[in-house]
Amino acid sequence: MDGNRKKKGLRRLLLFIAAEFLLAALTVWMFDPFYQYHGPFFGMEAVLNDRDNQMPGTVRNFSYDSVLMGSSVAENFDSSFLDGTYGCRTLKIIRASGSVADLLYYLEMAQERGELRNVFWCLDIPALEASTEVTLKGGDTPGYLHTAxxxxxxxxxxxxEILLERIPAMLAYSHAGINTGGHAYDWSRGKEFGAAQAMRAYDRAGIVLEGEPPDRDFSDKKGLIGDNVALLTEQVSSHPETTYRFLIPPFSMLWWDCAYVNGELEERFYALDSAVTALLRFENVEVYCFQQEDWIVCDLDNYMDMVHYGPEVNQYMLERMAACGNRVEPEDWEAVLAQLRELARRISQEEIYRYYP
Incomplete structure (x- = not known):
């Protein structure tokens, strides 16, 4: 009798443990904070605040016909503005550093579901010099994120952590309307923008120049830049029914002065010119450049560091794009590039000294 009771007790214990595991798995599957299996249930809004863990699942499982892509400087765009303006349904695709290869990995995953109507791509100049290898897998990245x-x-x-932290946080954020709707991955809440904050990222006062800094030789970078441009043009040419709108975001004058003192101005202009010249050859491409907006670039109150601006700048770019403002036509590009060169000169010779006397 004692033996039978022990066996029954062991079976009950094992069944109880199995039930707990099943309940845990069902809870994670049902709420699914990484959206590995489905979109949100129970009428909840999707809470998107963890770009690295949520990106693969949202690309596979959400309903959309357009995408908004870029690095961290694209996260504060309100994608609902695009939906209302272009009559589309937009998914944000964000990758830290925003390399061309990593963003294309997600874009190609999205296009496997069907031809997209619009690709809104916030194209950083540094992305054109990034590795052409996909860096989304390996290291600390969970492999299961990238399998269906x-x-x-x-x-x-x-x-x-998923059960006791991620799911409760998702429910709280959904109730409060944080990182929902068009504000997916928006990181601006609670951040400090202003000249004092931005200048902490760059010690121009500690730099002593003796004459003009010589331009660094970047011949070794030209091949990499060409490879990234080729990835972009191959993507555009392979999807002629998709409209690609590339936005060149306005990095601050700190970023440009840093390029000047390090002899990297020509390298950055070469990368930008190579990409824009190549992209403007396609009928399904529009390019909008905001880097020459000196009232943004030269006002450090718009920034929290050398490159990251506030959401007001993001919204300005969307509104200008919707009105076809700042659009670069093929015949205009040389003049815009000359304007950028003049702004870079003025930054290093004049504007920077308003903040670093």
Whole structure:
């Protein structure tokens, strides 16, 4: 009798443990904070605040016909403005550093679901010099994020952090309307913007120049820049029914002065010129340049560091694009590039000294 009771007790214990595991897995599957299996249930809005973990699932499982792409400087765009303006349904695709190869990885995943109507791409100049290798896999990145099957998802389904932290936070954010709707991945809440904050990222006062800094030789970079431009043009040419709108964002004058003192101005202009010249050859491409907006670039109150601006600048870019403002036509590009060169000269010779006397 004692032996039978022990066996029954052991079976009950095992059944109880199995039920707990099943309940945990069902809870994670149902709420699914990384959206590995489905969009949000129960009428909840999607809470998108973890770009690295949520990006693959949202690309696979959300409903959209357009995408808004870029690095961290693109996260504060309100994509609902695009939906209302262009009559589309936009998904944000964000990658830290925004390399061309990594963003194309997600874009090609999205296009496997069907031809997109619009690609809004906030194209950083540094992305044109980034590695052409996809860096989304390996290291600390969970492999299960990049597979559609469930067989490798045990670290996700049975995860204390997911159950006790991620899901409650998702519910709280959804209730408060944080990082929902068009404000997916928006990081501006609670951040400090202003000249004092921006200048902490760049010690221009500690730099002593003796004459003009010589231009660095970047012949070794030209091949890499060409490879990235080729990735862009191959993407555009392969999808003639998709309209690509590239926005060149306005990095601050700190970024441009840093390029000047390091002899990198020509390298940056070469990268930008190579990309824009190549892209403007396509009928399904529009290019909008905001780097020459000196009232933004030269006012450090718009920034929190050398490149990151506030959401007001993001909204300005969308509104100008919607009105076809700042659009670069093929015949205009040389004049715009000359304007950029003059602004870079004026920054290093005049404007920077308003903040660094």
């Amino acid at each position: 099957g469930i067989l490798d998802d045990l670290p996700y389904l049975f995860n204390k």
